[in-house]
Amino acid sequence: MTGRREGHGLMDEAVLLERLRRGDEAAFSHLVERHHRPLLRLARSFVSSQAVAEEVVQDTWVAVITGLPTFEARSSLKTWIFRILANRARTRGVREGRSVPFSSLSGDDEPAVDASRFSANGMWSRPPEAWDGNAPDTILMNGEAMRSLSRAMEELPPAQAAVVTLRDVAGMDSAEVCSVLEISETNQRVLLHRARSKLRRVLEEHVGAK
C-alpha cells in the first residue's frame, strides 16, 4: 500500500527516455501531459502569480527539449525535469523579492486531527469512519471530492504544496524531494505530514462509510 505507485498509464522510464531520444512525439506528449500540472503547482509555490508560473513551466519544457540529447540519467528523468523547474522558479521568486519559507516551520501548528475529535484522555470520541469499501478508485470518481481536493491543494501553504506535489502526486522519494527543494529530510517530513493530514481531512468530508 505504501510503495511508489504509478499513476495513469505511466511508461517505464527507460522506454520513455529511449523513445524521447528517437524523437517520438507521442512519448513527448505523454511526458508533457503527465507532468505539466504538477510542474505548474510546484512553480506556483515559488512565484507570485499564475502567469509567471506558467511562463516558468514553459521555459522548463524548452530546457528539457534542449537538454534531452545530453541528459545523462544520473537522476530519474522526472527528478531532472522537476529540478530544472525548481531552480528556475526559485531564481524567479528571488528576483520578485519573494522567498519561500521552506525552512521556517513556524506559523502552522494545526494538529493532524482537530482536538474536538478526541476525549480528554486522547482517545477517539468521534473516530474516523471506515473507508474500506472506498479505496482510491471510488474517491477518484467522486467529482465533488476531487474538486475539494484540488481546491485544498491550491490553498496549502507553498512549502507544503511543493512537498506533497513532488512526493505524492509526482511520486518521488524523500531523498529526491529534499534535493530538488533543497530542504532537510526532517523538514520535508514535517511539511509532508501537515499537507497529507490536511488533505485527508478534506477527503473525510466527502467520503462516508455508506
Add this chain to the structure above:
Amino acid sequence: MLTCQGLTELVTDYLEGRLPFTRWLSFQMHLGMCRHCRGYLRQMKVTVATLGHLPPEPMPPAIRDELLRRFKDMRSA
C-alpha cells in the same frame, strides 16, 4: 502510553519508516488494539494513493502544440 491523538501525529513518521524502535513498537501495539486508529492509518494511505492517481489535467492545446513543434524542430535541427 501512546494515545490515539498522539498516533495521528506520528503517522507520517511511521509511514516513512522514521520512528525510533520503541516508538515504532508502541505504535504497532496501539494499532493492534485500536480499530479506529487502524481506520485512520488506512485513510491516510488511501489519501496518499488518491494523490498518486490524480488524472492528468488537460493543458491548453496552444501550449502543447507549441512545445510539440519545438520538440520536432529539435529533432530536425
